[in-house]
Amino acid sequence: MRTMTRNDLMLLLGFAAVVLAMPIWLQPFGAAYPDLLQRFMIFGIFAVGFNILFGLTGYLSFGHAAFFGVGSYAAVWSFKLLSLDAIPAMIFAIVISGVFALIIGYLSLRRSGIYFSILTLAFAQMSYNLAYSVLTPITNGETGLQLTINDPRYLDRVFGDAMPGQPVPTLLGQSLGGFTGFYFCAAFLILTFFIAQRITGSPFGMMLKGIKSNQTRMNYTGVNTRPYTLAAFVISGMYAGLAGALMAVTDPLAGAERMQWTASGEVVLMTILGGAGTLVGPVLGAWIIKYFENIFSALNDSILARFWSFLPDGLDHTAVVVSGKFVGEGWFLTLGLVFVLIVVFLPGGVMEGVRRITTLVSPKSKPPASPESTSPQPQPAE
Amino acid sequence: MTLLKRGLSRRRVLQTGMAGIIGTGVMPAIFTKGAWAQEFCNNPTGDTVTFGLNLPLTGAYAEEGADEQKAYELAVQHLNGEGDGGLINVLTPTALKGNGILGKKVAFVTSDSQTKSDVARAGATRMIERDGAIMVTGGSSSGEAVAVQSLCQELGVIFMAGLTHSNDTTGKDKRRYGFRHFFNAYQSGIGLGPVLGQEYGTDRRAYHLTADYTWGWTQEESMKAATEALGWETVEAVRTPLGAGDFSQFLTPVLNSGADVLILNHYGNDMVNSLTQAVQFGMRDRQTNGKNFEIVVPLFSELMAKGAGANIKGIFGTSNWHWNLQDPGTVAFTKSFGAAYGAPPSQAAHTAYVQALLYADACERAGTFYPPEVIKALEGHEFDGMGNGPTLYRAEDHQCMKNILVVQGNDNPTSEYDVLNIVQEVDREVVTYDSAIFGGDLGPAEPAPLC
The missing domain is CATH 3.40.50.2300 (Response regulator)
Known part of the structure; x- marks a missing residue:
């Protein structure tokens, strides 16, 4: 039986503690409400999976949102046709997105570099357009696929408990709304983080890293790299499918927008912002972007006016007008600035910043027990 | 220490991990349950x-x-x-x-x-x-x-x-x-149908461009029903993506379809764009089947009319209010x-x-x-x-x-807001329909879910 190193174990436990305590430490940031916490978990999983392909193997996919969307649609169809229970829906979603990733991966992985990126982008955009306007009987187009009272739900009918009232997804009869849904997603984030950690440390992970650093040399030494890249692609697609399924579990509506190229670009941003190639980085990136998206976009002029009210008259008005450009509809501007600053000054993402602070705080080679920030320990695995 | 030097087994990690998850994860859920137990969702307790x-x-x-x-x-x-x-x-x-x-x-x-x-x-x-x-x-x-x-x-x-x-x-x-x-679209159809019959006759061929989501679908259906009841023929109904911006690829086929009425089931910016482009294609100056080519926008609003400018002059539609x-x-x-x-x-x-x-x-x-x-x-x-x-x-x-309104683009607007004329106020009795025709189920009000 393979074992974990002490560092890996500490990282996993620290990560789990930070994640599970989120409802407490996010309170001062105004982000400790179930819906956003669930999104933190879901996009964390999405980014961890994406990092297996991008950070570990070095293949930049610009179409990962397609697998996310396929996972969502598969899960909602499972709710409609089979059962309102989350477990069949998630299995179904992971299998479907895995098969989908196998097909797209098989075709796209014939090329590498920019050609691979463009191929995945093309496939994702195709899937988006199919979902948006061609396959409307399956996806319900712009309106979005939803649950209705009259869905067949064959499995549920077999066991004879036709749900009264509005159908909502459950886990063995327990409703998955609110904080229950958050802990459900959190358990999966920790589990997927653990799996990603094991993959990174495994011989398979070493092969992937080898492909990233020099694929040609790998080929010359007689290794056929295609099965490895394809496996990484499929695993990563299944991660995305799982995230998409969780999205449908916590909010049973699947819309085509989540397959759009902007959604694919978002996960790339998350990974780079947090630190590609690290384990914790992509998750941090996902949290930062989702925080901006949900909190900054909700600030409006009246909130800003209250915030700047300590300034003298006239000046406070100017402050509201200027800062108003960066919040609300303008939150993309803020995100863009943050992204530029990070890429210019910390090319390794937030994790590089954490690492630099750590070395500043303790010049000794051994990292301290916990860094000053709320983030878990840096990941020395690269 | 020996244990740690050799590392922990996977089994051990899973055990400890699960205990941790149950410990930290489930306990707060139990505690917070009390905090959320209010009479109903977001019961306002302050002032x-x-x-x-x-x-x-x-x-x-x-x-x-x-x-x-x-x-x-x-x-x-x-x-x-x-x-x-x-x-x-x-x-x-x-x-x-x-x-x-x-x-x-x-x-x-x-x-x-x-x-x-x-x-x-x-x-x-x-x-x-x-x-x-x-x-x-x-x-x-x-x-x-x-x-x-x-x-x-x-x-x-x-x-x-x-x-x-x-x-x-x-x-x-x-x-x-x-x-x-x-x-709703059904009421638009009831209101607009007779006016269209009166103005454009009963022998028309209609071509629909429809925003591809729930509203477009039902409006297309209601407009088809209303116009076909007049004796009109539906040539084709084409779905366009919401927010398409450029509709020229959908408008070109209209010219060769033999249709003499274009029904735009679009709203907001989409309608402004598709109508403007249709006018630029010269559709309003065309003669088809010996009749003037006409455009109909079943759901009209002042904001859209303003956006489309002079292009809406004389076009019929319906409004909730004016x-x-x-x-x-x-x-x-x-x-x-x-x-x-x-x-x-x-x-x-x-x-x-x-x-x-x-x-x-x-x-x-x-x-x-x-x-x-x-x-x-x-x-x-x-x-x-x-x-x-x-x-x-x-x-x-x-x-x-x-009551609902049948409106028409104003030929001689006196101000930038005076863009629509009220043609007819359709009485409530006329647009009342049987609620059972669309199916659906309201579901229960009680027990009120706790968010």
């Missing part, structure tokens, strides 16, 4: 009550969203006894006192729904879970309305739909917690909206404002914010004075039954 405004501030329907926001701000002012009181003075019967709702001041939070169903749901969830919204309202797209409405039913929060015209909102996808004041009506309600609303923002309100603003007032009035009459009681107060409520004549909130499908 304010919060409305959640879910508005499309970006995307194809952004203009409507911005106008709705103005209307809601005005409604909140009037409910709190500020300003000139607006429609509170003319609503009959009314329980509103101008001191907030049930003595609590009204506040609001907003969220940009980006004209996307997914985002609208996320925004509504945030406003309910974090900001404690007692009621969610707004929206300018039926896709959003249907999505947010079912979410509100799950969370036990009342949804007062903004501008949504799809038959599904109070038909196939109706919900016990969702209410719509706006009219600021140029002469009843006391319309006059009062146009006056206070104009005083606040310097422009007459659009129909989107009107329906938004009225919905906010009707919710407040229902709470006052019910004497509580408890949703099932408020629902009872709204169901079957008959009122007057809001600009559409006597209106009934039908209990069977939560659809308002009231």
